[in-house]
Amino acid sequence: MKYSITILLAATLLSGCAEKKQHRDTVLWYDKPATDWYEALPIGNGTLGAMVYGGVSNETLQLNENTLYSGEPGDRHVDLDFTKSLPKVKELVKEGKLVEVEQIIGSQWMGRAQDCYQPFGHLYIDFDHGENIENYRRDLNLETAVCRTDYQIGNVSYQREVFASHPDQVIVLGVQASKNKSISCRIRLEGAHPTAVSTAQNNTLIMNGQAPALALRRSISKIKGWNQEWMYPELFDEKGNVIPGRSNVMYGDQLDGKGTFYEGRVGVELQGGTLTIEGDELIVKNADKIKVVLSGDTSFNGFDKSPSKEGVDPSIVATANLQKALAKDFDDLKEDHVSDYQSLFNRLNFSLGDLTAQSLLPTNERIVAFTNGKDPSFSALFMQYARYLTIAASREGGQPINLQGIWNKDIIPPWASAYTMNINTQIYYWMTEAANLSECSEPNLRFTKELSVDGTRHAREAFGLDGWTAHHNTAIWRGAEPVDYYNCSFWPFSGAWLCQQIMTHYNYNQDTAFLKENWLVLKGAAEFMSGWLVLSENGYYTTPVGSSPENRFYPEGSTGKGPEKDTDAVLASSFGGDGASAFSEGPTMDIMLIKELFTNCIKIAAILEIDTEFVKTIKEQRDNLQPYQIGSQGQLLEWDKEYKEKYPEHRHISHLYGLSPGNEITKDKTPELFNAVKRSLEIRGDEGTGWAMAWKSSCWARLKDGNHAYTILSNLFAPGSYKEPGLIPNMLASCPPFNIDGNFGGGAAIIEMLLQSHETKNIDGEEIPIIDLLPALPDVWDKGEINGLRAANGFEVDIEWNEGTLVQARIRSLFGYKVVLRYKGKDITLDLQKGEEFIYKI
Numbered sequence: 001m002k003y004s005i006t007i008l009l010a011a012t013l014l015s016g017c018a019e020k021k022q023h024r025d026t027v028l029w030y031d032k033p034a035t036d037w038y039e040a041l042p043i044g045n046g047t048l049g050a051m052v053y054g055g056v057s058n059e060t061l062q063l064n065e066n067t068l069y070s071g072e073p074g075d076r077h078v079d080l081d082f083t084k085s086l087p088k089v090k091e092l093v094k095e096g097k098l099v100e101v102e103q104i105i106g107s108q109w110m111g112r113a114q115d116c117y118q119p120f121g122h123l124y125i126d127f128d129h130g131e132n133i134e135n136y137r138r139d140l141n142l143e144t145a146v147c148r149t150d151y152q153i154g155n156v157s158y159q160r161e162v163f164a165s166h167p168d169q170v171i172v173l174g175v176q177a178s179k180n181k182s183i184s185c186r187i188r189l190e191g192a193h194p195t196a197v198s199t200a201q202n203n204t205l206i207m208n209g210q211a212p213a214l215a216l217r218r219s220i221s222k223i224k225g226w227n228q229e230w231m232y233p234e235l236f237d238e239k240g241n242v243i244p245g246r247s248n249v250m251y252g253d254q255l256d257g258k259g260t261f262y263e264g265r266v267g268v269e270l271q272g273g274t275l276t277i278e279g280d281e282l283i284v285k286n287a288d289k290i291k292v293v294l295s296g297d298t299s300f301n302g303f304d305k306s307p308s309k310e311g312v313d314p315s316i317v318a319t320a321n322l323q324k325a326l327a328k329d330f331d332d333l334k335e336d337h338v339s340d341y342q343s344l345f346n347r348l349n350f351s352l353g354d355l356t357a358q359s360l361l362p363t364n365e366r367i368v369a370f371t372n373g374k375d376p377s378f379s380a381l382f383m384q385y386a387r388y389l390t391i392a393a394s395r396e397g398g399q400p401i402n403l404q405g406i407w408n409k410d411i412i413p414p415w416a417s418a419y420t421m422n423i424n425t426q427i428y429y430w431m432t433e434a435a436n437l438s439e440c441s442e443p444n445l446r447f448t449k450e451l452s453v454d455g456t457r458h459a460r461e462a463f464g465l466d467g468w469t470a471h472h473n474t475a476i477w478r479g480a481e482p483v484d485y486y487n488c489s490f491w492p493f494s495g496a497w498l499c500q501q502i503m504t505h506y507n508y509n510q511d512t513a514f515l516k517e518n519w520l521v522l523k524g525a526a527e528f529m530s531g532w533l534v535l536s537e538n539g540y541y542t543t544p545v546g547s548s549p550e551n552r553f554y555p556e557g558s559t560g561k562g563p564e565k566d567t568d569a570v571l572a573s574s575f576g577g578d579g580a581s582a583f584s585e586g587p588t589m590d591i592m593l594i595k596e597l598f599t600n601c602i603k604i605a606a607i608l609e610i611d612t613e614f615v616k617t618i619k620e621q622r623d624n625l626q627p628y629q630i631g632s633q634g635q636l637l638e639w640d641k642e643y644k645e646k647y648p649e650h651r652h653i654s655h656l657y658g659l660s661p662g663n664e665i666t667k668d669k670t671p672e673l674f675n676a677v678k679r680s681l682e683i684r685g686d687e688g689t690g691w692a693m694a695w696k697s698s699c700w701a702r703l704k705d706g707n708h709a710y711t712i713l714s715n716l717f718a719p720g721s722y723k724e725p726g727l728i729p730n731m732l733a734s735c736p737p738f739n740i741d742g743n744f745g746g747g748a749a750i751i752e753m754l755l756q757s758h759e760t761k762n763i764d765g766e767e768i769p770i771i772d773l774l775p776a777l778p779d780v781w782d783k784g785e786i787n788g789l790r791a792a793n794g795f796e797v798d799i800e801w802n803e804g805t806l807v808q809a810r811i812r813s814l815f816g817y818k819v820v821l822r823y824k825g826k827d828i829t830l831d832l833q834k835g836e837e838f839i840y841k842i
Contacts, residue, residue: 024351025377026384028363028731029139030054033149037062038721038728038738039364041140041147042407045164046395046443048171048296049406050123052162054138054149057131059160061171063120063192065262066399066406067300069418069476070215071115072258072307076479078111078231080462085109090534090544098555098581101545105583106486112231113484115475116215117402117417119192119409121207121264123294125173128184129153142381142388145341146334156182165337166395169317170325172333173292180272181286188281189266189294193411195251195259198280204322205266205282210308211298213258216248217416218484228484249411252308260307261299263314265322268292291330295321303450303478344391345384347436348788352380352781364729370717376780378717379710379750383435385731386747389740390432390440399476400443401428405740407732414737418475419447421494422549423652424741427691429501430661430698431748433508434755436790441505445518447478448498452521455480455495459528463492467527470494472549487582488550492532495525496593500661503600507769507792510815515604523611526601529594530618542586542626542640549589551650552580553643580646584639586626588655596662598622628658628673635683636676649685651692653699656680660695660702663758667704678703686712690725690733694745701752706776709753716746753777754799757791761820763829769793770820770827773809773840774801793817811838 033055034040040051040062049064085104092101136151149160157178164171177183189198189205196209214234216223220242223229229236234255235246245254252259266282268275273287284290297318299311325333358366358375370378393405403424404417419425425444432441455468458480463469469492470480482489502518505511533541558579598618605615629637638645638655658664659677667674681699686708688696693716700709720726720734725742728734733742753776760767769792787798794815800807806823813819816834820827823840830838 024355025359025381026142027139028142028381028385029137030362030364030729031136033136033138034730037409038732039730041138041730042389042392042405042732043140043145043147043162043164043171044392044406045166045169045171046391046393046398047169048164048294049392050162050164050171051407051409052147054147054160056133056136056151057127057129059125059127059149059173061123061162061173061294062409063123063171063264063294063296064406064408065120065296065298066393067298067476068118068120068211068260068262069115070118070212070259071475071477072213073304073477074479075214075258076112076114076477076481078481080109080111080458080481082109082462083464086544093545093583093585094537096556098583099579101583102486102581105490105545107227109482109490110226110228110484110486111481111489112228113216113218114416114418114473114479115477116212116217116412117404117408117475118211118215118411120262120296121189121191121196121209123266123292124188124190125292126186128186129156129158129182142384143342143345144338145345145388145392146338155179158182161334163334163337164392165325165333165340167336167340168325168328168333169295169321171294172325172330172337173294174289174330174334175292176289180288183273183284183287183290185284185290186278186281187266187268187284187292189264191262191264193251200277200280200282203268203275203277203282205264205280207264209262210252211260211262212249212411213252213255214248214250215411217412219248220246226484231484258306258308261311261314262296263318264294264296265318266292266294267322267326269326289330293322293325295319295325297321300476303476304453341391344437344439345387348387348786350380350384350786351784352377353783363731367717367719367727367729367731371714373780376782379713379781380784382717382731382743383747383750386431386743387435387437389743390428390435390437394428394432394440394443396439396442398443400425400447401740401744403739403741407740414735414739416473416475418473420473421470421498422472422488422491422654423695424691424739426497426501426661427694427741427745427748429744431744431751433504434751434757434790435747436788436796438505438509438790441501444498444501445505448495448502449518449521451478451480451498452495452524454478456524463528463532465528465531467529467531468495468524469528470498487552488547491547491549492528493546493590493593496529496597499525499597499600503604506604508790508794510794510817512607515608519604519608519610522597522601522604523614526597526618527614529597530621533594533621536585536626538626539624540626541621541624543590543594545583545585546587546590547582547584548587548638548654549652550582551638551652551654552582552646553584553639554580554646555643556641558644584641586640588628588636588638589657591625591628592655592658592662592664595622595625596658596664630672630676633679633683634676635680636673648683649687651688653681653684653692653695656699660698660752666759668759674703686715688725689735690716690720690739690742691735691745693725694733694742694749697749698745698752701749701776702756702758704776706753706778709749709776710778710780713746713749716742751789753781754786755789755791755797757793757795761827763818763820766818768818768820768829770822771795771797771811773797773799773821773823774806777801777804779804791819793819795819806840806842808842809840811840813837
């Protein structure tokens with residue numbers, strides 16, 4: 001092997017990949033228009049999103065704005081006091097009466113359903129040129145974030161380009177034709193709710209609406225079945241009777257004027273032709289080119305302010321953004337958009353060898369054919385698509401990615417399209433730092449800080465504890481209480497898990513000012529966990545009661561026999577209907593999350609030189625936590641004892657958190673646990689929902705088994721639908737139904753196969769990160785190159801390999817810290833200065 005060190009200017013290092021190769025597989029394309037939402041292509045600027053259909057006679061853009069949710073701050077708050085029944089719960093746990101524990105939690109410790117992310121509306125353009133088309137193609141270019149539709153009618157060629165501009169905060173659609181005076185169309189803008197009204201004034205379309213004051217996933221009959229009428233005074237009177245005229249979707253005219261207001265505006269500029277108004281439509285006749293600009297805003301004024309009583313006027317921003325964009329040429333708008341987007345996207349380039357004939361097929365056909373193994377490059381396209389979606393959905397100052405990114409067409413979307421925090425919200429950001437998109441993590445980091453506000457109230461009122469906590473679900477209003485379904489809702493560990501991203505961001509960027517800004521968030525989460533711990537009969541610290549999301553087991557002595565298939569229908573069964581339970585003392589994931597949180601707080605307090613007494617307390621607790629246990633099959637146990645699992649192949653693998661996304665379990669430092677989690681993965685199997693397969697793939701990559709990781713990734717790449725897991729035609733992942741977490745989790749798994757930096761090596765008493773090159777390279781990726789990956793301690797890494805063997809790696813230090821470089825078990829310790837580069841050759 002050969003290696004050398006060179007010095008580069010820091011400015012060169014930080015400028016991205018200007019001299020690197022361009023990607024060769026970065027286009028999604030189709031030879032037919034989209035026939036439904038699941039074939040349309042997503043665009044976004046972190047605030048506005050659209051699904052572009054690419055129709056011929058009718059173009060449709062289904063629209064979203066990332067602050068448009070049902071409800072208002074505080075609406076979900078109900079009086080919960082767990083301290084009243086916690087002593088009884090602890091007693092029942094000790095006695096092994098876990099179904100009775102479930103009954104108390106299910107009936108006394110639940111809150112209201114979460115609010116729903118809302119659609120914004122539709123932009124429709126109806127063209128007057130017939131439908132006898134030839135040479136049709138629509139595509140999404142990931143290198144420019146521009147969606148394009150081309151076709152020919154007679155001797156006239158038409159081209160449409162659509163993009164969502166972050167610099168100008170608008171969506172722009174341009175239409176041109178090869179022959180002058182060939183573009184005639186009708187343009188209208190419609191809101192997504194019955195409150196919306198559209199008008200046309202001064203050649204501008206204006207749409208005003210109001211989101212629901214209440215939008216519930218649950219039906220009124222479901223609420224009654226769960227005896228939760230008392231939580232919903234909007235729906236039920238004091239006797240529990242349904243108030244006449246009430247439903248699970250209601251608007252402000254029924255509920256004190258509540259609900260977020262929104263406004264959309266559309267302006268059009270022409271080259272040639274005429275522009276007139278007919279009713280609420282804009283009419284274009286005989287134009288050479290047209291530019292359509294859409295702006296939009298809501299009355300959202302922060303997570304803790306009423307959008308109806310304290311909201312901003314959405315017309316101000318919508319009007320200003322539209323006027324600004326209309327004053328710019330289409331080419332200038334596009335250039336500014338592409339420049340901004342590429343400043344993020346172009347930092348990383350990825351190729352998996354030459355494209356095959358199959359790689360050149362339309363994307364929907366590539367998905368169908370993928371299992372034949374003749375399209376390895378599809379994995380590169382998928383990972384870059386995940387980066388594209390991150391940039392489109394998560395920009396600084398905006399909202400974090402939700403269950404559907406920012407793309408949703410339904411008033412009652414799947415799982416409310418909110419934030420599910422027992423895996424989903426976190427998985428969106430697993431790849432962000434390593435994928436060289438650190439700035440895109442800002443919304444998630446701010447989200448955690450905002451959630452801690454209500455989390456502090458909830459910890460005090462419901463638990464009687466200091467610090468803050470949150471359960472498995474929330475929405476834009478950052479409510480911390482559990483929602484309404486006992487099997488998953490009581491899970492006060494979301495705060496602990498979300499805090500992992502704070503530490504991850506620091507590990508990659510080494511920014512102590514960032515740590516100071518977030519210390520109270522981390523400390524508060526640890527304070528709650530410190531108070532929640534109890535001493536077990538064996539003298540170890542553990543949690544008094546908890547669940548392993550969203551799994552169930554049969555307690556000792558149970559004779560119940562339930563189905564061993566994990567389905568929503570099964571999960572909807574009543575409390576312990578077949579003798580199964582979700583709750584025990586000290587589930588394994590509880591212990592893992594507490595150990596990680598305490599360890600991180602101890603490390604950060606030392607860096608900042610603060611809170612020494614608090615550190616003493618949590619260090620003593622951490623060092624005496626309940627040990628992990630290995631079961632009769634050599635597997636890591638999920639609960640406090642070895643129970644019969646109701647769902648042996650459950651989609652969640654929560655007890656394997658310490659392997660991935662945590663970093664506690666490694667082959668070098670914990671070999672026994674390393675083998676136990678491997679056995680647990682084998683028992684779980686290789687199937688699952690979209691995000692579950694992505695998580696399993698990441699775990700197998702951490703186990704250094706690239707072929708197994710790739711097998712599961714291939715399962716994720718299977719054709720999916722509203723009812724089947726996999727990829728729908730536009731390459732978005734289906735849970736099912738559509739749930740975008742499989743895209744980000746799959747992208748993270750691909751990176752884990754190529755580079756890992758979660759492990760450390762103790763050198764002279766200091767834990768130094770290890771950059772492990774090609775730790776889980778699957779055989780099918782025989783040849784490839786990836787440039788611009790990020791690693792812990794502030795390094796940027798380029799890797800090239802051929803015939804499954806490393807050819808060259810280039811390591812650049814952005815901040816001047818130590819690192820251990822590892823390839824196939826051989827280590828080199830690097831102590832590079834800022835701006836220094838190390839080249840490693842075989």
